[in-house]
């Protein structure tokens with residue numbers, strides 16, 4: 001691997017092999033998501049505890065200070081919305097030239113394996129990989145999943161492996177039972193999305209089980225920024241990702257920090 005790409009990978013995934021990515025890209029299909037109505041305030045208070053930020057270019061340019069010291073994985077797919085008919089049909093929304101201009105450490109693209117539009121999205125991923133490799137930029141492939149699809153290890157292992165086969169350097173997928181199988185059959189590091197907001201203990205248990213199963217980390221959004229105390233929650237997740245904390249120990253960190261002034 002060339003120095004530039006390796007350096008970017010090393011900035012995203014820390015020396016212990018783990019990463020806490022903070023997903024704040026939700027607005028690209030959800031609009032002003034709860035917790036991210038005013039992205040700047042939320043992002044700037046959480047960024048010191050994250051290893052990496054995952055925004056869109058709009059939020060990056062308008063809501064993130066340029067002197068921030070954190071690698072950025074830029075969302076480069078979209079084109080559909082939560083109220084449209086074809087949410088599982090994203091295309092490329094950002095040129096690699098603009099991603100380079102934004103000094104990103106990586107780019108993120110969603111594929112929709114098993115949907116009517118899987119071919120378009122997998123070809124889109126391949127195109128992004130071709131462009132990103134020219135500049136040594138790692139691609140994070142996100143395995144989006146339709147409402148009526150089975151969320152099991154068979155599906156996530158299939159979608160994750162397909163993403164890796166098409167050149168993704170990291171795969172972002174969802175946690176499921178027998179997650180070891182997803183990690184073991186994917187040839188690149190795997191991180192999990194958090195999904196919809198869960199009770200805090202459940203979110204911490206999910207992060208713990210994912211790490212135990214071999215995940216490189218989490219790329220979590222709503223379970224952090226929609227928590228009652230987002231800073232306390234990201235500290236708790238961080239303890240699981242980097243300090244081998246159990247869910248109970250992490251929960252105690254959450255509670256101890258929640259007592260402090262928000």
Ligand code: R5P
Pocket residue numbers: 023024025026110142144193194195196219220221222223
């Ligand atoms: C999904 O494709 C986007 O990247 C989401 O913004 C991301 O997965 C959300 O993270 P979470 O599910 O933890 O809110």
